[in-house]
Amino acid sequence: AQFKSKFPKNFYWGGATAANQIEGAFDVDGKGLSAADFVEYIPKEERTKDNAMEITSEQIRKTLSGESTARHPKREGIDFYHNYKEDIALLAEMGFTAFRFSIHWSRIFPNGYDETPNEAGLQFYDNVLDELAKHKIEPVVTLSHYETPYGLTERYNGWVGRETVDHFVRYAETVFTRYKNKVKLWISFNEINMITISPFTGGGILSDKEDNPMQAKYQGLHHQFVASSLATKKLHEIIPDGKMGCMLARMTFYPNTPNPEDVLKAQKENQDNLFFTDVHARGEYPKYMERFFIENDIKIVKETGDDEIIKQYPVDYITISYYMSLLASASPEGEVTEGNLLNSLKNPYLQASDWGWQIDPIGLRVTLNDLYDRYQLPIFIVENGIGAYDKVEEDGSIHDDYRIDYLRKHIEQMKEAIGDGVDLIGYLSWGPIDLVSMSTSEMSKRYGFIYVDKDDEGNGTLERSRKDSFFWYKKVIESNGEEL
Ligand code: BG6
Secondary structure, three states, X not given: OOOOOOOOOOOEEEEEOXXXXXXXXXXXXXXXXXXXXXXXXXXXXXXOHHHHHOOOHHHHHHHHHOOOOOOOHHHHOOOHHHHHHHHHHXXXXXXXXXXXXXXXXXXXXXXXXXXXXXHHHHHHHHHHHHHHHHOOOEEEEEEEOOOOXXXXXXXXXXXXXOHHHHHXXXXXXXXXXXXXXXOOEEEXXXXXXXXXXXXXXXXXXXXXXXXXXXXXXXXXXXXXXXXXXXXXXXHHHHOOOOEEEEEEEOOEEEEOOOOHHHHHHHHHHHHHHHHHHHHHHHOOOOOHHHHHHHHOOOOOOOOOOHHHHHHHOOXXXXXXXXXXXXXXXXXXXXXXXXXXXXXXXXXXXXXXXXXXXXXOHHHHHHHHHHHHHHHOOOEEXXXXXXXXXXXXXXXXXXXXXXXXXXXXXXXXXXHHHHHOOOOEEEEEEEOOEOOOOOOOOOOOOEXXXXXXXXXXXXXXXXXXXXXXXXXXXXXXXXXXXXXX
């Protein structure tokens, strides 16, 4: 018989952002500096994966002393700080039932290690949450989205220091207590795997301060695992029906060929990526990592009780970002293309975005099935989308059919995955309103349904306008995914 899959009732539809990519107002109302505030805009010709995200002690010194001439677009964002009412009203017009944002930790604890929170920072998120409630939009709040307070970098080299765990837990407790009647769905660390790729972005860690940077980033990661579990414990005490999610930049690897060597390589790459959710969801370090740690001379320092904490307080649900799939090869020769966190060999069956990210909707179905088989926990897609150049027509309209096409195909595959039995609870597209790119700090890499008039050099009126995809997504939500 024919099988027709449907989205469940109460499925969350919406979009996701991060404080450092939208808020601006980086030094307003008592906010302190965070890692993101140091990230510099580097023109395309000079940009590499490393220099666009990793920051050196020398760059920090120059920025703080005023010697630096670099622009820091994540300090500017799109001025959501002053426009949140108008922006949330636009999201509501599309019918959003959920909206993900992060709390900029250094708005609440300006240095990270302060004893008492900054009331003006707490008030700002109260205002945002009240505005969402007014429009019946469920908030999904990330505690840490590449926004480690700079004070913690200065004192402890960010997450390398054990002390950072306690400071994070105090911050988490503060916001759980303050927003306990307003927020149920939380996420501890955005793309926790980032810390092993760009330790500064993911953990406020300056690698040039470490003799063994590899050791430092896995130590920092261990601290984040412990901090996430301790925050989960606090969340359940303070908000009994609150749910904590972990967040992984899921990178599904296919073998480049049927050669068993490539198949093995793909399995290894997938393990390296799933390691993070394995710890968060299963509550222990997987066996396969022991070999990796020995081979790389990594000795994680654990305090007594760490393993028990991780075991006792696993996450309640799994969240992922999914943008693309990658190829794994035992002998990686051939044409390489850019990817979100890692680059990949080119897959001849797939097209890529203007930034080289390979578009693979069926890969999303594969990914969701794999994750559900592995954990049997609810899954929430909290990022997906395509960064593209948009053209504003003379009459102001923006015909972004490439975006509609990308999203439609991914939503179709989500529906199939639900039919396969996956417990998928929601879908949040990345950057529903144009924002500053994480990896390139560009404005021209746009994800939004809502256009923001601002260019890579920071010029523009900041005026918001609706793209074609705005009206399309509205219909998708209205029909609960039936009208694609
Ligand atoms: C994810 C991040 O990696 O991808 C976001 O969580 C980011 O912060 C998004 O913006 C898209 O990446 P980019 O580099 O195109 O902004």
